Amino acid sequence: MHQRAAGFRALLYRLALPGTWLGRALFVSLALGASLAVVLLAWMADQAAAIFHHMLGWGLWLPVVLMPAGFALCAWITRRWFAGIEGSGIPQTIAQIHLASHGRAGDTLLGARRALGKLFLTPLPLLFGASSGREGPSVFVAAALMQAGRRWRVIRQVATDRQLLIAGGSVGVAAAFNTPLAGIMFAIEELSRRLRFQANSATLSAVVLAGLCSLALMGNYLYFGRSQDSLDVLGSLHVVLLCGLLGGTGGAGFCWLALNWQRVVPRRLRALQRRRPVLFAALCGLLAGLLALFTAGMLVDSGYEEARRAVTGVGTLPWWYVPLKMLATLLSFVAGIPAGIFAPSLSIGAGMSSFAAALLPDTPTGVLALLCMVAYLSALTQAPITAFTIVMEMTGHHGLLIPLMAAAMLGQMSARMLRQPPIYYALAERILRRMRQAEARASTAPGPLRVQEPGSGDSPSTRSGHEASISHDRWLPSPEPVEGVDANTPKAEPLPRPPPTSSTSPSG
Numbered sequence: 001m002h003q004r005a006a007g008f009r010a011l012l013y014r015l016a017l018p019g020t021w022l023g024r025a026l027f028v029s030l031a032l033g034a035s036l037a038v039v040l041l042a043w044m045a046d047q048a049a050a051i052f053h054h055m056l057g058w059g060l061w062l063p064v065v066l067m068p069a070g071f072a073l074c075a076w077i078t079r080r081w082f083a084g085i086e087g088s089g090i091p092q093t094i095a096q097i098h099l100a101s102h103g104r105a106g107d108t109l110l111g112a113r114r115a116l117g118k119l120f121l122t123p124l125p126l127l128f129g130a131s132s133g134r135e136g137p138s139v140f141v142a143a144a145l146m147q148a149g150r151r152w153r154v155i156r157q158v159a160t161d162r163q164l165l166i167a168g169g170s171v172g173v174a175a176a177f178n179t180p181l182a183g184i185m186f187a188i189e190e191l192s193r194r195l196r197f198q199a200n201s202a203t204l205s206a207v208v209l210a211g212l213c214s215l216a217l218m219g220n221y222l223y224f225g226r227s228q229d230s231l232d233v234l235g236s237l238h239v240v241l242l243c244g245l246l247g248g249t250g251g252a253g254f255c256w257l258a259l260n261w262q263r264v265v266p267r268r269l270r271a272l273q274r275r276r277p278v279l280f281a282a283l284c285g286l287l288a289g290l291l292a293l294f295t296a297g298m299l300v301d302s303g304y305e306e307a308r309r310a311v312t313g314v315g316t317l318p319w320w321y322v323p324l325k326m327l328a329t330l331l332s333f334v335a336g337i338p339a340g341i342f343a344p345s346l347s348i349g350a351g352m353s354s355f356a357a358a359l360l361p362d363t364p365t366g367v368l369a370l371l372c373m374v375a376y377l378s379a380l381t382q383a384p385i386t387a388f389t390i391v392m393e394m395t396g397h398h399g400l401l402i403p404l405m406a407a408a409m410l411g412q413m414s415a416r417m418l419r420q421p422p423i424y425y426a427l428a429e430r431i432l433r434r435m436r437q438a439e440a441r442a443s444t445a446p447g448p449l450r451v452q453e454p455g456s457g458d459s460p461s462t463r464s465g466h467e468a469s470i471s472h473d474r475w476l477p478s479p480e481p482v483e484g485v486d487a488n489t490p491k492a493e494p495l496p497r498p499p500p501t502s503s504t505s506p507s508g
Contacts, residue, residue: 022154023152023154023155023156023157023158023159024158026149026152026154026155027149027155027158027159027202027205027206028205028209030145030146030148030149030155030164031146031167031171031205031206031209031210032209032213033145034141034142034145034146034168034171034172034175034206034210035142035171035175035209035210035213035214036213036217037115037119037141037142037145038138038141038142038171038172038175038176038210039175039213039214039217039218040119041119041122041123041134041137041138041141041176042134042138042175042176042218044120044122044123045122045123045126045134047123048123048124048126048127049126049127049301049302049304051127052066052126052127052128052129052300052301053297053300053301056129056297056300060292060293060296060297061293063128063129063288063289063292063293063297063300064286064289064290064292064293065289066128066129066289067128067129067130067285067286067288067289067292068282068283068285068286068289069128069282069285070124070125070127070128070129070130070285071125071128071130071281071282071284071285071288071332071335071337072278072279072281072282072285073124074121074124074125074128074281074335074337074338075277075278075280075281075282075335075336075337076278077121077124078117078121078336078337078338079277079278079336081117082113082114082117082118082121082338084109084114085114085117085118085121085140085338086336086337086338087136087333087338087339087340087341087427088133088135088136088137088139088140088339088340088341088342088424089118089136089137089139089140089141089338089340090136090139090140090169090190090340090342090424091424091425091427091428091430091431092109092110092140092428092431093109093110093139093140093143093165093168093169093191094190094191094424094425094428095109095428095431095432096108096109096110096143096147096165097162097165097166097169097191098428098432099432100160100161100162100165101162108147109431110140110143110144110147111144112144112145112148114140114144115140115141115144115145115148117338118137118140118141118144118338119137119141121337121338122134122137122338122339122340124338125332125337125338125339126301126302128285129288129289129292129297129300129301130285130288130300130301130332130335130337130339131288131299131300131301131302131303131325131328131329131331131332131339131344132301132302132329132332132337132339132340132341132343132344133302133339133340133341133342133343133344134176134302134340134343135172135173135176135177135340135342135343136340136341136342137338137340138172138173138175138176139168139169139172139173139176139186140172141172142168142169142171142172142175142210143165143168143169143172144168145168146164146165146167146168146171146206147161147164147165147168149164150164158202159202163202163203164202165191166187166191166192166202166203167187167202167203167205167206167207168206169186169187169190169191170183170184170186170187170191170203170206170207170210171183171206171207171209171210173186173390174207174210174211174214175210175211175213175214177223177390177393177394178211178214178215178218178220178221178222178223178393179223179389179390179393179394180207180208180210180211180393181389181393182386182389182390182393183207183210183211184203184204184207185383185385185386185389185390186383186386186390187203187207188385189383189385189386190381190383190386190424222394222395222396223393223394223395224307224308224311224312224394224395225308225311225312225395226312226395226396226397227311227312227313227366227367227370227395227396227397229313229364229365229366229367229397230364230367230399230400231363231364231367231400231403233402233403236363236403239356239360239363239367239368239371239403240371240403240406240407240410241410242356242359242360243352243353243356243368243371243372243375243407244371244375244406244407244408244409244410244411244414245375245410245414246352246355246356246372246375247349247352247371247372247373247374247375247376247378247379247407247411247414248375248376248378248379248410248411248412248413248414248415249379249414249418250322250348250349250352250372250376250379251345251349251375251376251377251378251379251380251411251414251415252379252380252414252415252418252420253326254326254329254330254345254348254380255379255380255415255420255421255423255426256418256420257326257330258330258333258341258423259421259423259426259427261330261333261334269283273334277336280335280336281335281336281337284331284332284334284335285331285335287331288328288331288332291324291327291328291331292328295320295324298321299321299324299325299328300328302343302344302347303325303343303344303346303347303348303351304343304347306321306347306350306351307346307347307349307350307351307369307373310350310351310353310365310366310369311350311366311369311370311373311395312366313364313365313366313369316353316354316357316365317350317351317353317354318354319354319355319358321351321354322348322351322352322354322355325344325347325348325351326348328344329341329344329345329348332344341423345376345377345380346373346377346391348376349369349372349373349374349375349376349377350369350370350372350373352372352373352376353365353368353369353371353372353373356368356371356372367400367403370391370395370397370400370404371400371403371404371407372407373391374387374388374391374404374407374408374411375387375407375408375410375411375414376411377390377391377408377411378407378408378409378411378412378415379411379412379414379415379420380415380422380423381422381423381424382412382415382416382421382422383422384405384408384409384411384412385408387408387411388401388404388405388407388408391404392404
């Protein structure tokens with residue numbers, strides 16, 4: 001009884017501290033700023049895609065001219081001023097959370113400068129018709145802006161560096177899709193990678209603020225619109241099984257291509273990517289433009305309209321949409337430009353319903369699209385709870401909850417059977433591996449090793465080579481116990497590593 005009273009008095013003392021309230025006020029301001037940045041990014045990306053579709057009306061030949069120039073321009077600007085923002089940004093965020101968990105939050109992979117570059121360069125590929133999305137960059141921008149608050153001591157009194165990053169990542173998903181519950185699940189399952197996790201007040205309050213900001217500025221909308229199709233679960237188990245395995249196989253296949261694309265391209269192209277990256281980006285843009293020309297513009301931008309038509313049952317996609325959309329997305333991925341793969345993955349998953357519809361002609365196409373989309377996303381990220389939660393919130397179709405859960409489980413099982421890792425964690429491991437290699441080379445030089453925040457103006461910190469080494473475990477587990485988690489909680493079984501590649505790929 002005495003211990004409870006003492007603990008209660010200590011809690012009241014902490015709440016009465018002026019710095020605590022100031023820290024919470026600053027935290028709220030950071031969360032609102034990150035939410036506004038994500039909404040601004042969504043608006044700019046939508047406007048850029050709309051401008052490209054308007055220009056596409058001038059002639060279907062236009063992507064052949066615009067895409068090579070646009071890809072080269074984006075790659076040149078990125079390498080010249082904002083190196084490190086290539087790809088979607090989720091792998092960089094995961095790697096930064098790993099660094100923060102090991103007491104190295106100062107060695108930032110994000111930073112305010114990179115956040116600004118990601119914010120204003122992400123719409124640029126969409127302006128030229130690249131098959132990319134804005135959702136991964138939203139996570140990067142929001143996490144970077146939230147992490148910027150670590151410089152104030154009053155902020156660190158209410159949230160650790162790791163909590164700031166996780167809260168920012170959840171804000172990015174919640175505000176980008178208007179899916180607050182999916183934002184929380186993304187923080188728990190994707191950014192934390194824990195079997196059990198008790199979401200702290202920092203993450204919850206940030207997601208609530210992101211939801212309110214999205215509602216105020218963009219309205220209460222459904223990302224894909226409301227789907228009215230239904231499915232008799234007990235009488236349609238074969239439908240769930242087929243869509244789950246089909247989508248899971250497709251997601252695992254794209255994961256292998258994204259991680260091992262160097263194995264399927266000629267050696268000269270690999271050398272061109274290393275020595276002349278801007279020219280290599282222009283070549284990727286030329287191939288993407290030819291794909292857009294031959295498909296009458298169906299493969300440009302994120303594929304939102306194609307996925308929406310499939311989900312709502314308005315129309316079906318041709319059988320060739322899936323392989324060609326995969327190729328177009330892969331070209332944007334390897335070009336070294338700021339381009340996400342999350343939204344194109346939703347479109348590819350919805351397109352796989354065309355194969356299922358050929359075998360199940362009596363099943364509504366909207367249901368097939370949702371099941372294949374969830375299975376594909378679950379196989380790609382191996383975050384099944386996030387996959388079915390985000391798709392359910394995008395369509396408001398709570399009647400398909402059980403089939404969506406089963407499809408997500410089957411998608412993850414398919415990826416594991418095919419020995420594919422979670423794509424974002426595999427890319428984050430490559431980022432940390434490059435950092436370890438660079439620090440190992442620098443540690444051989446005499447004298448202390450100076451590690452400076454890349455892309456920021458902060459003063460460097462001096463560390464020895466031993467202190468600067470990055471401790472690394474499979475799937476980047478955090479060494480510190482998470483609030484509300486028993487220290488004896490068993491860790492998730494690691495997945496087998498993919499075959500080693502000859503060179504590293506850009507983070508996507």
